[in-house]
Structure formats: structure tokens, C-alpha cells
Amino acid sequence: MRPNRNPHRYNQGQALSPWREALNQIIFGSETAAGRTFDLLLIVAILLSIGVVMLDSVAEIQQRYADALFRAEWAFTALFTLEYLLRLVCVRRPWLYIRSFFGIIDLLSILPAYLGLLLPGAGYMLTLRVLRLLRIFRILKLSEYLDEANVLAVALANSLRKITVFLYAVLTLVVVFGALMYVVEGPQAGFTSIPKAVYWAIVTITTVGYGDIAPKTALGQLIASAIMIMGYGIIAVPTGIYSAELINSRNNRGLDNRACRNCGAAGHDFDAAHCKYCGERIGD
């Protein structure tokens, strides 16, 4: 049995009664067969309920299958409500769980349906239910994908400062060039205000290029060309930052900081028992 490697704070503390402990293992854990089955069923239920929310927003389908969708939605709501209550019952510190990130997400997954009963006009609030999708991250978190996600997240965290500097530079570029295009092109080409021109500059520098706003004058197209080539070039910056960070994190994992007592050499592999230069035994 693999130990729970990322136990949430709300699941630490004194022992529970046996049946609640077993329920806890099933609902919060992923070490037992029952726990993994529960996780799998929950993922399926979440994805199906997201499908229902999506189909419900398509006018033709909604009109034709209104009843079936309504019933399916309430079935999922009942299911998730039951699950939420069971979580409250078997968690070690219920109050911490309710206020945790996933506790709030779990509540947001069921609350809109009930509020829709009380406030009939709150139809749009029902789209909050797509946040159910975030719940799957909890399950991924406890599974074998944890390490991979961690490597990605740590590399992202390490390069956060560089990326902040980069993003601020991009935002400055976008505002300055947007204001310039507002002056050069003016309202007749769609650049009706500086915020709109900045929106156009973001669409352009990120190489999205909708084409709903596009420069018409020769000077405007010249400036736009400069922004495009810039955007094309500076994509290299975040990519380079992140690649360097990932490669670095991999290299660091692969290097030991033990030094040989005999010759003082370092740079041994983690699995080395003897110094690779002089053959002396090296300890931990």
C-alpha cells in the first residue's frame, strides 16, 4: 500500500471510528481498490454532468430533450450532494475542508442547481456548474500523475519572476503600440478607442489575428508588421525560459552533492557507492 503522499491538512488529525475511516479511505484516498473505483466513477459522473450542462445550452437540443436533460441534471445534483455530505461526515476536520479550495469547488458544483429553484431568473448562474471540471484535478493530484504535474509546476514557479518581467514588457509594448495605432488608424478602421486598439495589439502580438479589426493605411500596416514580427520573435522568450528551467530541474535531480573523503571530488551519481575517480567508498 503506497502512502498517501499529498495528504490535505483537513484530513490529518485524530483517528475516526472504523466505518468513517473506511469511508474516508474510499472517498479521499486512492490507495485501495475501492478508493480507485470511487475515483473512476466520480470522474465519469463529472464528465457526464459537464456533457449535460453543455447540451443544455444548445437551443435545439434543449427544446427537444428538455425533460431528459432536466432529470439528468437533478440526478447528478443529487449524486454530488450525497457525495458532499459523505465527505463532510468522514473527513477529519470538516470546517477546514469546507473552506479549502476543493471544498468550495465541491459546493459550487451543487449550489447553482438549488439556487436556480429559488431565483428563477438566474439561468446564467447555472454555467457555474462547469467548475465541476476542476474537481478532477483533486483526483489527478492523488494519483500517479502527481510527479509529472509537480515537475511542470515547480519549473513554472521557478520561472515565475522571469515570466512576470516578460509579461510586463509585453503589456507595455501592447499599450504603447495600441495607442500609436489609435492615432495612426483612427475610428474608421475599427480602432475606436485606446482600449480597443490595445485589444487589437494583443490579438496581433499573440499571433491570434481574428481580422475583425485590421489596419487599412500603409503606415498602420507597417507598424502592424513590426508588432507581428516582434510577437513572432518574442514567443521565444517564455519558451526559452521554461525549457531552460525544465532542463535544469532534470539535471539537478540527477546530481549528488556528496564529496569523496579521499580525493574530495564531487559530481557523483545518486546511486554511486564508490568515488568514480579514486575508488574510495563514499557514504551518505
Add this chain to the structure above:
Amino acid sequence: MRPNRNPHRYNQGQALSPWREALNQIIFGSETAAGRTFDLLLIVAILLSIGVVMLDSVAEIQQRYADALFRAEWAFTALFTLEYLLRLVCVRRPWLYIRSFFGIIDLLSILPAYLGLLLPGAGYMLTLRVLRLLRIFRILKLSEYLDEANVLAVALANSLRKITVFLYAVLTLVVVFGALMYVVEGPQAGFTSIPKAVYWAIVTITTVGYGDIAPKTALGQLIASAIMIMGYGIIAVPTGIYSAELINSRNNRGLDNRACRNCGAAGHDFDAAHCKYCGERIGD
């Protein structure tokens, strides 16, 4: 004569009669001059037949050269049928070949033409013939490009888990932002349903940006800007993952192949003078 490095399972087994062995060398092998000539001719025939399928779909050309295209198509079908039969004749385990990936592709290359005779309305099924293009991969597989494709594929396989995590995160982003835009923009800007809004979010986050659906309100454009900058930034993630993996696979190839005379362990660094496991001196 270079040995066949990637022999398919359906081509292993007991010896064939001499003429079938020779045919096998020509059709399945690429070691002999005849085999390479056959491969080259087959590539040319495949590309030409794809050209015929494509031209056949262009209305003006189809009307003008209907006869020539029809005859060319049947010539290629006859050719590929003959080739398929020859493959069946000279392969060591015909049944395994028929059920193999390339066996099915080979059949799909000729079947639509014959079915088109029986079922006259099945015109669209004829486009299945473009799958002939996949047949070229078999030929590439046996050639000198094998190593290069292998390096790319191994790096892809190694980074598959990281890319799965990344893709799931992107899909969640796209659904949550799509639902948000559906609420903010509504049907008048083209966001007629959540699936459509999610489609728009994918078009935007991948920086494709058709412009058939585009936000009209100020709030919508602000959210869209956030998605674009995200999409621009997170392209760094798969690129970084794959770059790190490729660089790593290259470094691993650079590992020393010396084995220790005492304990037999390999995987030493190039600069190691002593076995890192047992301390025995290792030579060149």
C-alpha cells in the same frame, strides 16, 4: 547487406520456396536493389493515385477529365490489388499480415473502389482512398529514417504523461473560459451555446483565430485578451517538455558503455576511473 532491422512479426517463421523468398525480398525488404526500386515505384504510384483522388474532387476538373480520371483510378486500383495479392502470396504468415495495421491500410486502399461499384451512392466513401498515404510510412519505417523517427517517437512517448497533464489543464481552461464567454457575450456575438463557446476558446487559445466568432463587448474582449496571453504563454509548456526530453535522450546516448570487470555494472560517466558501485578500477 544490411540486416532487416525492424522485421514485422508476420514476416518471421519458416523458410519459403525460393521464388516466394525472392518476391518477399522485393516486396517486403529494402536490402536489395530490386527491393529499393520496388519501394520507390510504390511511393510514386501512391502519390500519383492520391493526386488522382484529389483532382477527382475538384468539380471543374472532374467534369472535364471524368473519363481519364476514371481510367487512372481503376488502373491504380488494379495495381494495388495485384500488389496486395502478391503480398499475401509471399508473406510468411498471411493471416497475421491481414490483421496487422498496414495490412488493414492496404485493404482500405483498394476496397472503396470495389464497394463503389456495388453501392453507387457511396461517393464519399471514396475519400477513404487518401489513407493510401499512410502506406508510405511502412516504407519509411524500413529505411534509414527509422532511427530519426525513433528518437522523435521515444521522446514523445517519454513526455506523454506530462503532455497528458498539460492537455487536461488546457481542456479545463477552455471549457471554463468558454462557459464564461457564453454568459458574458451571449448569442448575439455568435456564442450561441457552450460547445460553440468552447470551440471559440480552442480557436483562440491555440492562436488560430479564425474570426468567425469574436467578442463584441468590452468585458468579453478583456477575457479574450487573458485567454490569448495564456495561450501565447503556455505554448512554452509542451515545447519545453519536448525539448528537455530530446536533449535528455541525446545525453543518455552519450553515456559510456564500459562495464566493470568486477561487478559488471555499466552506465558509468565518461570521466569515471573507478566503478561507482564497487570501486574497482575500470579501463577503456
Add this chain to the structure above:
Amino acid sequence: MRPNRNPHRYNQGQALSPWREALNQIIFGSETAAGRTFDLLLIVAILLSIGVVMLDSVAEIQQRYADALFRAEWAFTALFTLEYLLRLVCVRRPWLYIRSFFGIIDLLSILPAYLGLLLPGAGYMLTLRVLRLLRIFRILKLSEYLDEANVLAVALANSLRKITVFLYAVLTLVVVFGALMYVVEGPQAGFTSIPKAVYWAIVTITTVGYGDIAPKTALGQLIASAIMIMGYGIIAVPTGIYSAELINSRNNRGLDNRACRNCGAAGHDFDAAHCKYCGERIGD
């Protein structure tokens, strides 16, 4: 107290009177609590004033809140004028400051408002005020983001030559393909002149793709496909250049800082036991 790591030349020289020295610490420095508070307030004021400039350009908002925006703008102008005068008072070499990059930006942040009084028709000149955004870089420069920005900038400077070669190649491609498309597509598809066709080629090769100009003929679409695949592929070039540079700069930082006792040479590898220049044993 951390020393000012990047002192501008205009802030070096003889000592000032105590109160001007204190003011200098607040306005130009970021070592004291007062200095950091000043920086923070200045960033907030700059961002708010940029917000006012932006809102002022939106026609509906301008008509409705003309008075409030006018007053807010003059309040910010007065504030930045006061700040500019205080900078002049407490800087060590005022004349050098005025002619420095940030001195000019500071002046451009307040001048347009005053010139707008004298020249009523110069409305567009007011957009120069967005250059205030550049002022934040000075504050970032003195802060903890300096190192990160430096790494990015040094890597950019080191790869500048490679990127120049790359950019010239891209510009040649774009002109040659633009001229080709001008001949192939002609004015009816929007390729009315070579500069316009070159603009289209830039829009295409950078994968922006507005769609305001798009090839109509089969030959034009074939050439366009070639440009797109090129643009898709050659994005790898600046990314590769910059990634390699960043990884290299990181590796160099990882060099050992031990110096040889005999010859004084540095730059040894971590695993070096002897000086690579004179053979003397080097310790830790």
C-alpha cells in the same frame, strides 16, 4: 541596508545637503521603507493615470464623464510635475538626469498636457501620455527583478547576431514571396501592390492570419501553404537560439569559483582536483 546595485550616473558625485540626501533616498532609492512606499505609490499613480488616458479615448465614457476625467488628468499632471521638480531638486547632476532616457520619459509624461493648453488641436498628442508606462521600468530596475531581467537581456544580447541573420532571412523570404503572390494573385484578391503583398506575407509567415487578404487561386493557395509551413517551422529558429543561450548562461553561472593557489587561474570544473593550467592541487 542593501547597496544600490545599479546607480545611475546622474546620481553619483558629491554629497548633498542632509534634507536633499533624504529626499534622494526616497525618490531615487528603494533601500529604505519610505523609498519603497514612494515607489509603490508612484506605480499606482502611473497605472491610474494610464487608466484615465484610456477611458478618455472611449467616446461614450468621454461624453458622460468629461468633467471628472478632465479633473483627474490635471490632478495626475500636477502630481507628476511636482515629482519631476522634486527629482530635479534632489538629484546630484540635474542636467545629466534631464538628458537621460528616464528623464526624457518623465518629461514626456507631463509635457503633452501643457502643450494641449497652447495648441487646442493637438488632441492626438495626448496619447503620448501612455509613455508613462515606461516609467515603471525604472522602478523595476532598482528592485529584486533586476537579476531576472538581466539574465533575459544578456541572453538576448548574446543571441542578437544570430537573430539578425534570422530576421534578414525572414525579410528576404517575405519580400520574394510577396512579389511572387503579387504576380500570381493580382489586385482582384487584394494583392494590389508589392508592399501590400509583402504585408500579407508577414501576416501569414508569423501565423497571425487576419484573413483581410487571402489567396483565391489554386496556385496562390499552394504558394501560401508553402509560406505557412515555413513560418510554422522557422519559429523553431529564434526559439532554439534563445533557449540555447539561456541554458548556456545558466551553465556558466554554475562554474566553480575556486582559484588555483599556484597560478591564480579560475574557471575550473566542479570535479577538478588539479588546476588545469599548472597542475597544482586545488582544494575546496
Add this chain to the structure above:
Amino acid sequence: MRPNRNPHRYNQGQALSPWREALNQIIFGSETAAGRTFDLLLIVAILLSIGVVMLDSVAEIQQRYADALFRAEWAFTALFTLEYLLRLVCVRRPWLYIRSFFGIIDLLSILPAYLGLLLPGAGYMLTLRVLRLLRIFRILKLSEYLDEANVLAVALANSLRKITVFLYAVLTLVVVFGALMYVVEGPQAGFTSIPKAVYWAIVTITTVGYGDIAPKTALGQLIASAIMIMGYGIIAVPTGIYSAELINSRNNRGLDNRACRNCGAAGHDFDAAHCKYCGERIGD
């Protein structure tokens, strides 16, 4: 005087008479002050003549300044003709020069103007003059940018096989998905033929996204989403290939293959005079 590092074959051979040798140094060389001045003037003349070609294609400017443009064009043609003749006079092997890549480009720079006299209808042929832009590469070739361009080109050449495999995979994807979309969407959404659908698939997978053709049906948009996410992801492949190649070429430059005679260790720096492990002197 720096030796001519990349002498063309057409400039090798027996000595010339003194004045032709001097002319050769100026026109083909870049080692003397006169040679560099000539290169600089030639670059300026080429860029100006490209400017004239471009302006000549803009209808309004052409009508207004027809005379000036005509005269400027003939002045540049005369200049480049003179230069071509001088190159023929002072090159060591004129015939090899004429048939070399740059010899043909030089001829194509002047020929269209003369042919335009004989064949009045050949107006479009005049756009061939933009090929003059390629002439600048010769000058860059001989200059200090040579090394940088070489590093980029060698890395590109080394990764050519991997990129061929990648490109073939992309082309297969694009044809298969294009044919699929032709069946799913049909002519009413703009997918009028398979070649057109393949063009759309290229526009989409490269994230250009003009939007002139876009899927209308739900199934089409689903398939399009898959292509977009693929295109977004596989951009990582060429980038990773090229980054790994560039980093590798840098590492290889930095590693020596000398082994120590005493302890046998390798991996020394190029500037090492002594083994870093045992201190033994190492030769070349």
C-alpha cells in the same frame, strides 16, 4: 589582413594583372577598406532599387511619379550592369562565376529591365527584380556574420532528417484531415474540393487561421478543434529538434577529446594544459 575565409571556386586560380587584382579585392573581397566601402554602397543601392520596384507597383504612386521611377529604375539597372561587367572583367574564372548561384542572381537583377524593352507585355516579369535582395546574402557571407549563419545552418542541416520525418507526418495529417473535413462539411461551408480542404487544414494546423473557410457543423468544429490542438502541440517538435541541435553543437564546441596519459581521464577543456584529476601534463 584577414584571409578570405570562404573563397568561391570561381575566384581561385592563377594571378591576375595588378589592376584587375586590385579591382577583384574591391568587388569580391571585404578585407580592404575600399572593399568594405564597396559592399556598403552596394547594399544601399540594392535596398534603394528594391524600394523603387515596390513603389512602382503601387498604382497611385506609379501614376504620379511614373517619370522619376522610370529614370531611377534605369539608373539602378545601368549601375548593376556596370557592376556585372566589372565582375566579369576581374574574376579569375568568368565562366564559373556566370554559372554560379550568385552569378545567376546578378544576371536576373538586370535582365528583366532589358527584356521589358523587347517584350512590352512582360510587365510582371519585372518583379523578378526583387531577387536582387538575395545578392545581399553574398555580402553577409563574407562578413563577420558568417560564423553565426554557419552555426544556424549546420544545426539546420543536422536536424534535416528529423524535420523531414516531421514534415511528412504533418503532410499526411493534413491530407487525411482535409479529406475528412471535405466529407463532413461539404461545399456549402467552403470545402469545395479535397485540395481546398487540405489548404484549410494547413491554414489551421499552422495556427494561421484566415477564417475565409471555417467549419459550420458541430462535427466539423469538433474535428477542427482536434486539428488545432494537434497543431498547437506539434509545434513543439521542430522547436525541440532544433533547440537540442543548437545546444548540442554548442556543447561539442566546448569539449576536448584528449585523454590523460597518466590516469586516462577525458573531458578536459580545450585550454587545459594539465589533467584536472591527477595533475599530469597533457599534450595536444
